[in-house]
Amino acid sequence: MQGPKERKLQRTTWVVFSDRGYQMANMNDVSRLAGVSRGTVSNYINGLKVRPAAQERIENAIKKLNYVPNAAARTLKTNRSSYVVLIIPRVDTPFFSELSYCMQQVLKENGYKMILCNSNSRPQEEFEYIQMAKTQKVAGIITMSYADIRELVPPDIPLVALENKVADFFPLITSDNYHGGSLAASKLYSLGARKLLFISKAPVKDVSQIREQGFRDYCEDNKIEHDRFVAQNKANFVDDFRYFIESEVTDKKFKYDGVFSDSDEYVSDFWYLLQQRKIAVPEEVQLIGFDGARVYPRQQVVVSSIKQPVTEITRQAFKSLQQQLIGKNNTQNEMYEPLVLPVSFIQGQTTKQAES
Amino acid sequence: MQGPKERKLQRTTWVVFSDRGYQMANMNDVSRLAGVSRGTVSNYINGLKVRPAAQERIENAIKKLNYVPNAAARTLKTNRSSYVVLIIPRVDTPFFSELSYCMQQVLKENGYKMILCNSNSRPQEEFEYIQMAKTQKVAGIITMSYADIRELVPPDIPLVALENKVADFFPLITSDNYHGGSLAASKLYSLGARKLLFISKAPVKDVSQIREQGFRDYCEDNKIEHDRFVAQNKANFVDDFRYFIESEVTDKKFKYDGVFSDSDEYVSDFWYLLQQRKIAVPEEVQLIGFDGARVYPRQQVVVSSIKQPVTEITRQAFKSLQQQLIGKNNTQNEMYEPLVLPVSFIQGQTTKQAES
Structure with a gap:
């Protein structure tokens, strides 16, 4: 048989x-x-x-x-479809597109389909997707949420939060953002940088804040000179970066020799602005970003970065969803500790080669 | 009331x-x-x-x-869900992630949900997604297919093909790939390049072939010197590019001064290799790619490129799906002419500024 x-x-x-x-x-x-x-x-x-x-x-x-x-008939019978909702800010950035790719592959291997939802970081859109998930009787929700969706999720839908906590009774999978920040500071220092700078865009909150904290604590513990610049012009932060660079260049030299950001995006913009100002990267200024996603799957690494373990994040998210599916009626009785996954440094073109 | x-x-x-x-x-x-x-x-x-x-x-x-x-109950009753399947090779590249983002936004505005399917360009995976679409009684399929899926799609599921034709009885939405190739050649020439080169990776087929054809025809019609290099080493085409550049550099000068590729990815790799060889881009060699998708939504354009009209592609794809949904029983009696959408040149860092 x-x-x-x-x-x-x-x-x-x-x-x-x-x-x-x-x-x-x-x-x-x-x-x-x-x-x-x-x-x-x-x-x-x-x-x-x-x-x-x-x-x-x-x-x-x-x-x-x-x-x-007939899938619809089966859903009616079992009261649960084989759809999993993935809510992310927007898929058209290297990190989120890599995350979406890996998540869909893991779900597919396990017989689930992925409904991709771009929230544009708007609470109202997150609410609508959660409501949709209820109507569609989805198997589960995996979400990178910035809004308070705690009250909206019914106890019979398993949910896994990525990066930001939704509630204690939902599991959270996150990279080690704090260690990422301190790793960046220690790398820049060991590669010879002595005047460090953290750059970002306002508001610096959630994981960005944790990344900066790790960076700052390392600098303070090790008595390394450090500063911060946060662009306030949200719509056009590149202009803020440009004015800042102008104001900190004296005799063709930039005041800082090591820059860390909570995002690869800001690092690549900053790099471009330094290039325009004929300041050599990595010879005069070294830069480290965060995420470490590649623009194309097989491309060489462009920006030196603190890499998030995307494959592991998606595997753990699915595993956690599956555990809730098995014992799904008492999910909200359980309290979860965040699962913090290790990050690593990857060498791109914006830092010097370490001496061996 | x-x-x-x-x-x-x-x-x-x-x-x-x-x-x-x-x-x-x-x-x-x-x-x-x-x-x-x-x-x-x-x-x-x-x-x-x-x-x-x-x-x-x-x-x-x-x-x-x-x-x-209950959505499942409604699907049983109406025999059609509000899901639309999007099949693409893989979402983690700038063009496909932008396409996925725009497609999901258009579908959402119209009350549909998007099931994201990465086929990894494998026919077997495309077949599985089509089969899933049937089981789930989806409202429609939007696909960038490379396999012959014609026989698998039942007549009651509307389908829209992107880029590659599935069958005459399914609508096809595509960018003007031929004009894109000739536009690239004409741009390079008008910006002063005189020895042009087309680069790609084997096999050059489907839209890549059409793009090259447009490029070559323009060169031949205008008696412009031109050549081609196609990497045969599929797994590691960057090495092939590197050897090729080595073989064509004499006295620190690269043999060609204008390069076009059917993909931004190859252009950005080629650019990196030329930089390593200390050949100045765009001063000595100008490069134009294809797609024109940004790495981050608001980032400046990096590689000069022939831009596909992504927003228009997704709007037209949805419109075409909707037309089939209205008259859905006789779709396969209709014959469709491809809908060819105009491309445009966008200036990045790899071509000289046009003189005004």
Whole structure:
């Protein structure tokens, strides 16, 4: 007798390569043609064991009828679809696109489909997606939220928070942002930088704040000179960076020789502005960003960075979702400690090669 | 009396801001509490007109019960969900992430949800997603396919092809790839380049081939010296580019002064290799890529490029899907001409400023 996995593979093959029409047969048709009860057909469809004789008749009936199991009917029955909602600010940046790619691959391996939701960092859009998740009876929600969605999520929908905590009763998966900041400071120092600068865009809060804190604490503990510049012009922070560089250049030399930012984006803008001012990177100024996502999957690293372990984040997020799915009725009774995953330094073109 | 739109807004509000528990009421509960027939409740839910008195009682019942309409039940009834499947090679590149972002935003504005599917350019994965789309009774499929999926798509699922034709009976939305190639050649020439080169990675087929053809035809029509280099080492094409550059450098000068590629990715790699060889871009060699997607949404353009009109592509794709949804039973009787959208040149750091 075949195991459930083999049967599943066969089912896919039948439908994909069937040369029959597409009139939709239902489970009753299969039951009638196979001469077995509807319950037996249902067991078969759901991967449970059925008698070998019944199995063969069901398989033949499915083939003849070109029957495709109906996901909507199954959702009604099990009260849960195989969709997982991923809520992120927006997919069109290197880090979030890499995260979306890896998350979809992990979900697919496990038989789930991913509904991609761009919130544009707007609370109202996050609320709408959560509401949609309820209506659609999704299997779970994985979210990088900035709004307070705690009250909106019903206890029977598993949720995993990425980066920002939603509530103590939902698991949180995050990179070690604090260590990332201190690692950047220690790298810049060990590569010879002596006047360090943290750059960002207002408001510096959530993980950005933690990253800066790690950076500052390392500098203070080790008596390293350090400063900060935060662009206040949110819509056009590159202009703020430009004015700042102008104001800190004397005799063609920039006042700082090591720059850290909580984002690769700011580092690449800053790098470009320094280049325009003919200040050599990494010879005169070294830069380290955060995220370490590549622009193209196989491209060399461009900006030296503190890399978030994206693959591990997505694997842990799925694992945590799965654990809630198994014991899903008492999720909100459990309290979760954040799962903090290690970051690492990756060498790009904006820092000097370490001497070996 | 309120129109359907107002009612819908109210329904959303009730659920989002309800402070009651989340036990799931169904349509029968609403019918019982409101003292109206199940059919009337169903009409109300589906936006049809009901008597004002009945409407008020239904609305009160829905509020009291914190009833959320069940999407799975509606799908069973209407035989179509509000999901749209987007199949792309992989989301973690600037062009595909921008496309995914814009597509999701257009779909969301129109009440659809997007299932993101990365095919990794593998036919088998495309087949699996099409099969999933059938099982899930999705509203439609938008696909950038490289495999022959024609036979797999049932006539009742609307499909829109992006970039590559699936079949004459499915609409195709594409950028003007041919003109993009000739535009690149004409730009390079007008900016002073006289020895042009096309670079790519094997195999040069589909839209890459069309882009090269446009480039070559322009050169030949205008008697411009031109050549091509295609990396054969698929896994590590950057090494091939490096060897090629080595072989074509004499006395610190690169043999070509204008380079076009069918991809921004190859251009940015080539640029990096020229920099390492101390060959100045754009002073000695000018480079133009294809796609023109930004790495970060608000970042300055890095690589000069032929820009695909992503927003327009996604708007047209949705429009075309919607037209099929309206007249969905006879889609495969219609023959479609490709819809070719105009491209444009965008100035980045890899070409000289045009003299005004």
